[in-house]
Amino acid sequence: MRLAVISDIHGNLRALETVHREIKAAAPDLIVNLGDCLSGPLWPEETAQYLAAQGWPTVRGNHDRELAETPADDLGESDVFANRYLSRESREWIAALPATMSVGSDIFLCHGSPSSDEIFLLEEDGGNHFFPSTEGAVRHKLGNVTAGLVLCGHSHTPRVVQVSESQTVLNPGSVGVQAFPGLTATGSPHARYAVATHRNGRWSFDLRAIDYDWAEAAGRANASGFGNWAHGLATGFAADAIGS
Incomplete structure (x- = not known):
């Protein structure tokens, strides 16, 4: 089985289109999307239409939840922009996304962690920075998820973490946003995604960084x-304040 994994598009339709073209050429068995689809000052409505047409298994991210549930006056800057342009159909699509999802019996999808779309599964939040979680912390945050x-x-942040001989966690990185202050700065503007391949009872991973406009x-x-977003999109390094 070959599985293409995308996440954190943040309305960057140009990055998504390029990633999708490469994925289609590789012909995986399934494409899954881990959320934060639309928030940002780019192409929120166009991205929503594109994703809805694909019908990929998709879980909601924290920004998806905010767009669906939070009054407009209480939204953050990047969500305010997206909210302004979303159609009724796109709002309904994003509101219907589940918080988590299982694909078969041995693949589990979430945005942040199984218990919360705002908790980093593989990192610890230090306030103005984050750092890798310990093995014990990852196990604790996984809770009763045994996939x-x-x-x-x-x-x-693209990462592969082997929790045990029978369990691995993959973060494919972000399709659309490569930098925001205190957290991620990948150092290049390339769009990120991953391919997971299951063969002979084991998973292997290809973390991809690809060119787009x-x-x-x-x-x-x-x-x-x-x-501030423009700087991060063009360089992969954070400006003073870019939405997460």
């Missing part, structure tokens, strides 16, 4: 009044 492959996003994405952010 052999656990897929998470949220931190925008990030200059267009950065220009879109600038035109929307988000110069």
Whole structure:
């Protein structure tokens, strides 16, 4: 079995389109999406339409939840932008996304961690920075999830962590946003995703970083009044304040 894993698109349709073209050429058995689909100063409505048309198994991220449940006056900056442009159909699509999902009996999908879309499964939140969780902390955050492959996003940081001989956690990184202050700075603007392959009872992983037109994405952010996003999109390094 070959599984393509995407996460944290944040409305970056240009990155998503390029990633999807590469994935289609590789012809995996399934594509799954780990959430934070639309929030950001880019193409929220167009991205929602694209994703809804694909019908991929998708869990909601913390920003998806905010867009679906939080009054507009209480939203953060990047969510305010997305909220302004979303159609009724797109709001209904994002509101219907589940918090977690199982694919078969041995693959578990979440955005942050099994218990919360805001808790990093593989990292600890230090306030203005984060750092890798210990083995014990990862086990604790997994709770009673025993699936052999656990897929998470949220931190925008590509990682593979083997919790035990029978359980591995994969974060594919972010399709659309490579930097935000105090947390992730991948150091390049390439779009990230991953392919997981199950063969002879074991998983192996290909963490991908691919070229796309990030200059267009950065220009879109600038035109929307988000110069801080534009810097991160163009460089992979964080400006002073970029939404997570």
